[in-house]
Amino acid sequence: MAEYIELKSRGVLSVSGPDARKFLQGLISNDVEKVSPERAIHAAFLTAQGKYLFDFMIAEVGDALLLDCEAGRLVDFQKRLKLYKLRSDVTVEDVSATFTVLAMTGDDTTEALGIAAEAGAAKAVDGGAVFTDPRHAGLGARAIVETEKLAGFIAASGLTEGTLETYDLARIKLGVPDGSRDMQLEKTVLLEAGFDELNGVDWKKGCYMGQELTARTKYRGLVKRRLMPVRILDGEMPAPGTPVMRDEREVGEIRSGSGTMALAMLRVAVLEDLEHAVLSAGGSTILPVKPDWATF
Structure with missing residues (x-):
């Protein structure tokens, strides 16, 4: 049976405007152009020296890209993004009060939600988006849904409430890091935390902040x-x-x-x-x- 867990440790940033994708593309480790109503991604924001600062999911909801990120560090993340805004026509807004992030697990989770059991597969729902975890399909699915429509989404999907402890254990067994709980700020290199195998880095996209060290680590076998x-x-x-x-x-x-x-x-x-x-x-x-x- 599919279960849901409200991830109260997560917040949501909205990045919108004509330059939203171009703006993020030069800053993060994955390819923003892959994001669509049918696809979500996982990515990281690094220091200029290629060390970990933030990681997040990105899903498209309406005209905005919604970033599912650590709630306790969201204000810092928002400030850092705005530092690079310059003349870009983009709005970076904290919409955590409007949206709730859920994790969903269970053998029939993706079937219950009507999405493919493939990492990153997504679809729009009333008031948000639901997607198979972009890091590893074995972790089930996630949803970013307007809080006022959350009850309707849960009922329509036939979900029952699960526990954070069970979800966290499943995550750890799969070896999937949980942000700054597992990765040291300004110290961890992405490949140390499995970002290559867990779909967090695109090796064919253009330049982004911290790319040089990330690429050198991979191609010179420096892990x-x-x-x-x-x-x-x-x-x-x-x-x-x-x-x-x-x-x-x-x-x-x-x-x-x-x-x-x-x-x-x-x-x-x-x-x-x-x-x-x-x-x-x-x-x-x-x-x-x-x-x-x-x-x-």
């Missing part, structure tokens, strides 16, 4: 760390930031966690021998689990 799921074999869930140890050597750091799984940023050398890569973090024994999408 030295990877964000990976780890299973807690015994002990308590380590707190975010807990060092991961192999014998007496620090080889990584715990990020977000749920249930008996967490994400950890680990040295690639550790992951080359997963069969024997039993590690420890804060007194707990952990084991890396390579997702099926990872290409290293």
